[in-house]
Amino acid sequence: MIIKALVEGNELKGYRMLCSRKLLSCEDKQQLNRLEKGYSGEVLFNERVDGLSKEWLILNDLQLESNNSEFQIDSLVISRKLLLLFEVKNYEGDYYIEGEKWYYINGNSIQNPVHQLERTEALLRRLLQDQGYNNIPIESYVIFVNPDLHLYNAPRNLPIIFPNQLNRFFERLNKIPSKTNDYHMRLAMKLLSLHKNTPPKLPNYSYEELRKGVICPNCYSYNLDSKGFVFLCESCGTIEEMPSAILRSVDEFAFLFPDRKITTRSIFEWCDGVKSVDTIRRILLKKFNLKGNGKASYYERETKNYQ
Template sequence: MKEHTKIMILKERTKSVTYRVLESLNYRMRLTAEEKTNYENQVKGFAGEIQFDSYMAQAKISGLVLNDLILSHRDTSFQIDSLLITNDSVYLYEVKNYAGSYFYKEESLFTESGYQILNPLRQIDRSVTYLQNVMLRIGYTLPIHPVIIFINPDFILYSFLPNKLFLFSNQLPKHFNALSNQKKLIKNEHLELANKLKKLHNENYRPDNLPTYHFDQLKKGIICPICFSTSHIDTRQNYVCSICGHKEIITSVIERSIIEFKDLFPDKPIMTNLIYQWCGEVYSKERIRMILKKNYQNHLSGQKTYYSDKQLS
């Protein structure tokens, strides 16, 4: 057994594939109003999760944390914002970054203007059921405590009977303080559980509701990671954004653009000429080929060479 006196983050938080795809498309094509709203919701949701992470980081809790888990049960995928494994329990956190006034009636959430929001209680109940089954499948029976976090301090909920599953941002310090008073012993079996769940995470999951798009219709060029401009000037080794001044090594810029291409086109073969076009034809094919050879596994198909992720040995 090992005694931990602080949180161990075994899986860091990253932007979801939906966020990454919509972020790219937002600056490379015209999104529909619905797609634009979805993108804005992704931005708000991720900001809320980062805010939740800051609360947890300040807490003196002993536990193991897995963020942004995508697991599967009977061919059904489900997503968990944050999972905290303590000495004797698993805490499943669903983070909502709603702002403004909401009403709770007929077991549903409604905005002030009357729009109905998916009931987070049903959503988290589904996640708990699936997680219990996944844990049973790999041999663990720790109790699961679901918690719905309304992280935005500007969120107001009316017509609502108190529910122990709901926590507001001003209640988080008390919640984490209560957890910090528990025993600090984290057993090896907890670490084994966390690592098994991490291994089950579906890195390649893509939702069915992503926009339809094609390579030819998207704006080409390097997108600045800070201001999302495609305007830049280059020195021999460095890329410099013309708008915000962000500076980056050109090799890093090309590597980042390859990853963006892979996010958008997971089924397209990675080829030197395609990446050359994707980067706006501003960097030589030879330079791009060298980066691909270094970072990816090359394959020969007829007269053409394409690249794929290196297989871990």
């Protein structure tokens, strides 16, 4: 059972939005690539874990704090007798280890993922204790999902699962007793309640510099032709109903500019190219609550979505 599904993180989400609305610097593009890669690795791993259809509880991408330190968990599985903690890496190419240090083949050092895993495990252990969950065994692994990875000088005793070991690893996981009960569910809910949505670190941007307009959800093109109540993307052929496209754009606006009010005017401007203000008003009225009167009126969501 998936308690917290894997979704693109806010950082990746923000980078994707900015990439289609402004020219990113080379560094920012590289960061976007890294985020995309990391995310697709997690998706890959998750599909396999979900494929086991066990009765355990799965929480993905948790942001937690313990002992005044923040830490992030890629994937946590609560099974009957133990917790499985996974740090998923989508590294590609050749790497080597020297002592405690890890390097890319060109000599650039990278963060030691085993140290990262150990830190996460220690902080999780502490957090569990603080919450009154003592003595739950934790097994932690760094999972490398990309078959185009080679790691030189890897000692045998590291908690690492390499791509060519994944099949056997999943066979082993499949044998773990996974039937959970209320106790496990309470723990899962506790962890979920402690999850924090930390604001993402994004490149600088201003409202003025961002390109306005509705973007195709499939290919991110601005090449949309409005035909009646739908948008047709002239680049990839995707058809989307207008309300869904507008609301998607409102989400983007609200994500990128949390301090700006959602008004008919502001969304009309943000969705540059939509023919009538009335269309925007109608769509907003259906999904949002109208606050205030006349020119000062704005829209608010009924419930805040913290997920």
